[in-house]
Amino acid sequence: MRVVIIGGDAAGMSAATRIRAGRPDAEVVVFEAGRFTSYSACGIPYVVGGTVSGGVEALVARSPEEHRARGIDVRLHHEALGFDPVGGTVEVLDHHTGDTQRLDYDHLMIATGGAPIRPDLPGIDLPFIHGVQSLEHAQTLLALSEEGCRRIVVVGGGYIGLEMAEAYIERGCTATVVERKEQLLGLLDVDLGARVTAAMRDHGIDVRTSTTVDAFEPGAVMTSDGPIAADLVVLGIGTRPRSDLARDAGLELSTNDAVRVDVHQATSAEHVWSAGDCADALHGVTGRRVHIPLGTYANKHGRVAGINIAGGEARSAPVLGTAITKLCALEVALTGASGPEAAEAGLDAVSVTIDATTSAGYMPDAAPMTVRLCAERGTGRLLGVQIVGGPGAAKRVDVVATAITAGMTVADVVDVDLAYAPPFSGVWDPVAVAAREALKVV
Amino acid sequence: MRVVIIGGDAAGMSAATRIRAGRPDAEVVVFEAGRFTSYSACGIPYVVGGTVSGGVEALVARSPEEHRARGIDVRLHHEALGFDPVGGTVEVLDHHTGDTQRLDYDHLMIATGGAPIRPDLPGIDLPFIHGVQSLEHAQTLLALSEEGCRRIVVVGGGYIGLEMAEAYIERGCTATVVERKEQLLGLLDVDLGARVTAAMRDHGIDVRTSTTVDAFEPGAVMTSDGPIAADLVVLGIGTRPRSDLARDAGLELSTNDAVRVDVHQATSAEHVWSAGDCADALHGVTGRRVHIPLGTYANKHGRVAGINIAGGEARSAPVLGTAITKLCALEVALTGASGPEAAEAGLDAVSVTIDATTSAGYMPDAAPMTVRLCAERGTGRLLGVQIVGGPGAAKRVDVVATAITAGMTVADVVDVDLAYAPPFSGVWDPVAVAAREALKVV
Numbered sequence: 001m002r003v004v005i006i007g008g009d010a011a012g013m014s015a016a017t018r019i020r021a022g023r024p025d026a027e028v029v030v031f032e033a034g035r036f037t038s039y040s041a042c043g044i045p046y047v048v049g050g051t052v053s054g055g056v057e058a059l060v061a062r063s064p065e066e067h068r069a070r071g072i073d074v075r076l077h078h079e080a081l082g083f084d085p086v087g088g089t090v091e092v093l094d095h096h097t098g099d100t101q102r103l104d105y106d107h108l109m110i111a112t113g114g115a116p117i118r119p120d121l122p123g124i125d126l127p128f129i130h131g132v133q134s135l136e137h138a139q140t141l142l143a144l145s146e147e148g149c150r151r152i153v154v155v156g157g158g159y160i161g162l163e164m165a166e167a168y169i170e171r172g173c174t175a176t177v178v179e180r181k182e183q184l185l186g187l188l189d190v191d192l193g194a195r196v197t198a199a200m201r202d203h204g205i206d207v208r209t210s211t212t213v214d215a216f217e218p219g220a221v222m223t224s225d226g227p228i229a230a231d232l233v234v235l236g237i238g239t240r241p242r243s244d245l246a247r248d249a250g251l252e253l254s255t256n257d258a259v260r261v262d263v264h265q266a267t268s269a270e271h272v273w274s275a276g277d278c279a280d281a282l283h284g285v286t287g288r289r290v291h292i293p294l295g296t297y298a299n300k301h302g303r304v305a306g307i308n309i310a311g312g313e314a315r316s317a318p319v320l321g322t323a324i325t326k327l328c329a330l331e332v333a334l335t336g337a338s339g340p341e342a343a344e345a346g347l348d349a350v351s352v353t354i355d356a357t358t359s360a361g362y363m364p365d366a367a368p369m370t371v372r373l374c375a376e377r378g379t380g381r382l383l384g385v386q387i388v389g390g391p392g393a394a395k396r397v398d399v400v401a402t403a404i405t406a407g408m409t410v411a412d413v414v415d416v417d418l419a420y421a422p423p424f425s426g427v428w429d430p431v432a433v434a435a436r437e438a439l440k441v442v
Numbered sequence: 443m444r445v446v447i448i449g450g451d452a453a454g455m456s457a458a459t460r461i462r463a464g465r466p467d468a469e470v471v472v473f474e475a476g477r478f479t480s481y482s483a484c485g486i487p488y489v490v491g492g493t494v495s496g497g498v499e500a501l502v503a504r505s506p507e508e509h510r511a512r513g514i515d516v517r518l519h520h521e522a523l524g525f526d527p528v529g530g531t532v533e534v535l536d537h538h539t540g541d542t543q544r545l546d547y548d549h550l551m552i553a554t555g556g557a558p559i560r561p562d563l564p565g566i567d568l569p570f571i572h573g574v575q576s577l578e579h580a581q582t583l584l585a586l587s588e589e590g591c592r593r594i595v596v597v598g599g600g601y602i603g604l605e606m607a608e609a610y611i612e613r614g615c616t617a618t619v620v621e622r623k624e625q626l627l628g629l630l631d632v633d634l635g636a637r638v639t640a641a642m643r644d645h646g647i648d649v650r651t652s653t654t655v656d657a658f659e660p661g662a663v664m665t666s667d668g669p670i671a672a673d674l675v676v677l678g679i680g681t682r683p684r685s686d687l688a689r690d691a692g693l694e695l696s697t698n699d700a701v702r703v704d705v706h707q708a709t710s711a712e713h714v715w716s717a718g719d720c721a722d723a724l725h726g727v728t729g730r731r732v733h734i735p736l737g738t739y740a741n742k743h744g745r746v747a748g749i750n751i752a753g754g755e756a757r758s759a760p761v762l763g764t765a766i767t768k769l770c771a772l773e774v775a776l777t778g779a780s781g782p783e784a785a786e787a788g789l790d791a792v793s794v795t796i797d798a799t800t801s802a803g804y805m806p807d808a809a810p811m812t813v814r815l816c817a818e819r820g821t822g823r824l825l826g827v828q829i830v831g832g833p834g835a836a837k838r839v840d841v842v843a844t845a846i847t848a849g850m851t852v853a854d855v856v857d858v859d860l861a862y863a864p865p866f867s868g869v870w871d872p873v874a875v876a877a878r879e880a881l882k883v884v
Contacts, residue, residue, distance in 0.1 A: 010869070043804060043864045051806060058804045159863075284859075295869050296862045317857035324861035333861055362485060362500045364493060392837070398860045398871070399840045405858045406848030415759035416847045417726075418840045419766035419775055420738045421601075422485045427452070427737050429840070 001026040003309055004090050004105040006080040006245065008032030009039060009134075010295055011276025011302035012111030013062065016072045018306025026310070028071070029103070031078040031092050036135045038062040042295050044138040045160065048145060049167030056138045083108055085249050085269035107271050107309045110246055110259055111302060114239035114277030114293045119155070123216030129233040132160050141234070145171055149231035152176070153221045155213055157184035159325045161236015162196070165205050166328055176206040176228050177236075178213055178221065187323065189338055189372065192388045196327055203328035239293040241278040254280035256291035263315040265305035273309060275301035284318030285337040285383050285404065286345035292321050320384075322401045324394050331394035335401040336384025339374050348377040352437040356430035358392040360422035369393035371434040373400070373410070380409035380442040385434070392424070399431050410438040443468045445751055446532050446547040448522040448687065450474030451481060452737055453718025453744035454553030455504065458514045460748025468752070470513070471545070473520040473534050478577045480504040484737050486580040487602065490587060491609030498580045525550055527691050527711035549713050549751045552688055552701055553744060556681035556719030556735045561597075565658030571675040574602050583676070587613055591673035594618070595663045597655055599626035601767045603678015604638070607647050608770055618648040618670050619678075620655055620663065629765070631780055631814065634830045638769055645770035681735040683720040696722035698733035705757040707747035715751060717743035726760030727779040727825050727846065728787035734763050762826075764843045766836050773836035777843040778826025781816050790819040794879040798872035800834040802864035811835035813876040815842070815852070822851035822884040827876070834866070841873050852880040 003019055005012045008030045016028050030037070036056075043059040046052040052059070064074040075092075081100065083090040090108060093100045116131025118124050130144075131137050145168070152168040154161040157179035165175040177184070177200065183193030184200065184207065200207050208225050215222040221230050241258040252268035254260035258280035259267055265275045276298035283290045297319060307314035322335035342349035351374045357366040367390020374384040385400040387393055403413050413435035420427050428436070445461050447454045450472045458470050472479070478498075485501040488494040494501070506516040517534075523542065525532040532550060535542045558573025560566050572586075573579055587610070594610040596603040599621035607617040619626070619642065625635030626642065626649065642649050650667050657664040663672050683700040685693075694710035696702035700722035701709055707717045718740035725732045739761060749756035764777035784791035793816045799808040809832020816826040827842040829835055845855050855877035862869050870878070 040802060040804070040864065040869065042862075042869075043802060046805065046864055052804050053806075054804075294862070296859065299869050300857075317859070320859040322859040322861045324863045324866055326863065326865045335859065335861070360482060360485060362482070362494050362496075363488065364495075392834075395834070395837060395861060395866055396840070398838070398858075398873075399844050401859050401861070402841050402844040402850075402855075403848070405854065406845070406850055408844075408848055412847065413844075415742075416840075417738070417759070417762040417764040417777065417843050419764045419777070419837060419843070420484075420736070421766045421768065422482065422488055423768045424766055424837055427482065427484075427741050431840075 001106045002104065003028050003107045003109065004103060005030045005109040005111055007111035007113055007276070008037040008074055009111065009113055009276070010298035012109060013038045013067060014299050014302030015109050015111065015275065015306035015309065016067065018303050019310045020071055022307060022310025022312055027073065029073045030075065031080050032074060032076050033079040034134055034136050035076045036060055037064050037067055037074060039135050040295065041133060044132055045163035045167040047138060048141050048164065049170035051170070056135045056142065059135060080245055082245060083249050085251070085272050088271065107273065109305055109309065110267065110272065110274040110278060111276050112242035112245060112278045115242050116235045117237045117240050118235060119213065119237060121213060121215055126216050126218060128231065129216060129235065131235045132164055133239065144232050150174065151229050151231045152234060153178060153228050153230040154234045154236045155221065156235065156237035157186070158236050158238055159185065159323065161234060162200065162327050163325060164234050164236060165200065166203065169204055174206070176208065178211050178223055178228070179209045180212050182210045184209065185332065187334060188332065188386055192370065192372065192386055195388050196330060196332060199328045199330040239277055241291060243278050246274065254289045254291070258291040260289065264308045265301050265316060266308070273305040275305045281316070282318045284320050286341060288345065290319065290321070292319060294323065317405070320401050320404055322397060324397060329390065330388060331391065332388050333394035333397035334384065334386045335397050336382070336404050337374060338384055338386060342374055342383050347383060349374050349383055350377050350438070350441050352434060352441060354430065354434045354437050356426060356433055358390050359424055360426050363422050367391060367393070369430055371430045373434040373438045375410045375438045375442050377442055380411055380439065382408055382410060382413065396429070396431050410435040410442060414439060443548045444546065445470050445549045445551065446545060447472040447551040447553055448532070449553035449555055449718070450479040450516055451553065451555055451718070452740035454551060455480045455509060456741050456744030457551050457553065457717065457748035457751065458509065460745050461752045462513055464749060464752025464754055469515065471515045472517065473522050474516060474518050475521040476576055476578050477518045478502055479506050479509055479516060481577050482737065483575060486574055487605035487609040489580060490583050490606065491612035493612070498577045498584065501577060522687055524687060525691050527693070527714050530713065549715065551747055551751065552709065552714065552716040552720060553718050554684040554687060554720045557684050558677045559679045559682050560677060561655065561679060563655060563657055568658050568660060570673065571658060571677065573677045574606055575681065586674050592616065593671050593673045594676060595620060595670050595672040596676045596678045597663065598677065598679035599628070600678050600680055601627065601765065603676060604642065604769050605767065606676050606678060607642065608645065611646055616648070618650065620653050620665055620670070621651045622654050624652045626651065627774065629776060630774065630828055634812065634814065634828055637830050638772060638774060641770045641772040681719055683733060685720050688716065696731045696733070700733040702731065706750045707743050707758060708750070715747040717747045723758070723761045726762050728783060730787065732761065732763070734761060736765065759847070762843050762846055764839060766839060771832065772830060773833065774830050775836035775839035776826065776828045777839050778824070778846050779816060780826055780828060784816055784825050789825060791816050791825055792819050792880070792883050794876060794883060796872065796876045796879050798868060798875055800832050801866055802868050805864050809833060809835070811872055813872045815876040815880050817852045817880045817884050819884055822853055822881065824850055824852060824855065838871070838873050852877040852884060856881060
């Protein structure tokens with residue numbers, strides 16, 4: 001059996017590893033267009049900002065050599081040009097030799113990941129505009145910083161863009177964030193997003209919300225708020241799935257043009273599988289097909305695909321969109337559905353908001369934190385949470401993600417025996433306080 | 443309706459508050475033997491160590507005056523001498539006037555809390571030996587520190603004793619911990635307890651395990667390891683329930699002589715309720731009646747008692763014994779049952795142990811953490827966890843507490859959409875890694 005995997009990052013290599021484990025006889029060929037495998041793109045801001053030393057190599061969890069040592073045939077600088085799901089062949093270009101070859105497969109895994117969204121604006125192809133998706137991007141960004149780029153403009157107020165803005169401040173650069181909407185982190189409710197804006201500004205980042213980018217010119221970003229001088233532009237608008245190969249082969253696409261997969265990570269074509277930033281997923285609260293490009297899903301769903309390719313049986317759980325980030329002095333996390341998202345999905349949702357502290361109120365390091373819990377009216381079923389606060393606040397999102405997965409109600413959460421000691425929490429954990437408040441209104 | 447509450451700390455005042463809210467017409471009388479209400483005894487080490495300034499008053503969440511302003515008749519320095527559950531009367535001594543009075547009640551709440559266990563050893567009544575249970579204790583300990591007690595000996599290696607040892611080191615004292623067993627924190631498995639010992643020693647605390655105390659003499663603790671000079675002895679052996687009143691009135695007692703209560707916090711006597719350190723509870727994993735004196739239970743179960751006394755309907759959830767502490771450089775937490783506890787309860791349990799890091803491995807502040815997960819063989823049902831590690835490790839216990847409450851299996855936990863970003867976790871959260879390992883063996 002030969003398995004061909006297109007893409008050597010989290011989803012592809014998680015699958016490869018599982019296939020190796022489950023079917024030691026299988027030939028596993030991985031075509032990777034770049035030169036890295038199994039890396040943490042989420043770590044790029046920390047390398048660029050200097051928190052992590054050792055360059056981009058520090059973000060590599062397992063190198064091509066290590067994978068090869070485990071019997072996985074990793075071929076770098078190989079780009080898949082197309083595949084034929086009926087004939088079971090894939091066509092690949094070797095960028096080093098310029099040769100193309102056609103290879104038969106028994107199973108094909110599409111793990112092509114995502115690409116930074118590039119807005120269709122004048123000047124978008126200018127060489128000072130860069131995305132943050134791959135280690136190759138990271139190398140370029142690092143090199144440019146070292147060459148003296150000092151004025152950074154981030155276009156888009158999503159997680160990675162904001163993390164990059166903070167990283168450049170750490171490097172001693174100036175950083176401006178231009179966001180079309182009135183708030184940063186569009187997934188958050190507006191008032192909570194405003195706290196992120198405030199925290200970024202307190203940190204010296206020039207945040208321009210409700211500002212559109214009209215064009216790029218050499219050395220400047222032209223916005224509705226006037227031109228902003230820039231040595232380097234970072235695209236932080238979002239990620240689109242790299243699903244062109246799948247589309248060209250006639251596979252069914254889904255939300256955001258992500259490759260549609262089922263619970264086994266099978267695509268609409270027989271013997272073709274997909275996972276990671278190029279694939280869609282089922283949302284556990286709204287029941288919708290979603291495209292949420294997160295490293296956790298790439299790892300988990302890649303693993304599921306690999307087990308199934310190897311002849312095992314694994315199913316992907318629905319996703320909750322759990323996200324977390326640290327931005328300047330603030331931790332932010334969310335999971336499940338917000339009030340508006342729940343309403344849009346036809347759920348009768350109520351939200352409560354409570355203010356608490358990260359540790360017992362009398363502890364000197366107790367920092368404010370806000371929990372906004374969303375639950376279904378009537379049943380009390382938990383639907384989602386947003387948390388914004390000081391150190392220690394955000395990881396509490398995991399309790400709510402666990403509770404949502406289990407189908408718990410707010411009453412159930414009030415009763416959970418959550419850990420308390422003064423350095424960690426008030427005697428009622430903020431999540432339980434929020435659940436108690438929600439109990440009054442559901 | 444008159445409700446008499448004996449004890450003005452967490453359980454008693456939580457009940458009082460709920461009764462006030464649910465039955466504004468009720469007369470709520472609280473007899474408190476000391477002079478404080480609603481305080482955090484858990485915060486005492488942080489006041490003694492100087493982390494929290496403002497003296498013991500800083501630990502008061504709500505003063506007697508504040509309670510009175512809400513219509514609760516708090517009477518300080520009043521000690522209940524006994525009660526008659528048939529006649530519905532309670533006898534109380536006013537320590538200020540020396541008068542006793544007898545009062546009728548419609549409902550009686552026993553919230554007398556716990557007392558430090560005092561081993562029956564020669565010299566135990568010497569004046570340099572103190573417990574850590576009430577703010578009065580805390581005041582004494584603070585005063586003695588300020589008077590120049592420099593050599594502290596803690597007898598017993600439980601949470602509060604270890605926290606006190608660390609607190610005295612913060613004050614510039616010397617601290618010795620004498621523990622009869624071979625490890626500190628007896629609730630932890632032996633090898634994990636050994637890490638606590640190592641962390642305490644690294645912090646300059648003289649830890650003597652497998653050492654028995656034979657006697658106390660003025661200025662010294664006589665141990666199997668020889669005499670240890672001491673200006674002050676802190677009792678950290680544990681807490682016994684203050685259940686004498688209940689026992690004398692013929693109420694049913696339970697494990698450790700705690701007052702036996704049902705899910706409504708009702709005792710065996712009609713119209714008599716109890717909660718907090720004096721009462722027992724049902725353990726959610728072992729199914730046993732347990733006495734686990736924790737502030738969280740006092741608050742939660744007091745609230746349940748109050749709602750029921752006010753004519754509402756509330757039930758206490760089983761407890762999991764979730765505990766957390768920060769000791770020197772180490773965070774420690776546990777919930778549910780350990781392997782030995784599960785076996786003792788007749789459960790067929792397997793444990794797995796994984797080593798991970800608190801944040802992504804490449805982050806400079808990534809600290810080691812160990813997760814030991816206990817699950818039922820066959821079903822895979824989660825039974826418990828122990829976590830020991832660096833900053834950010836321990837609060838993850840809440841995910842397991844939530845999962846146990848929901849009856850989740852290790853397979854369910856593998857699937858939970860736990861939050862990941864490099865400052866918070868590896869891409870697979872350590873709890874999920876442990877669940878994945880457990881899945882292989884259950």
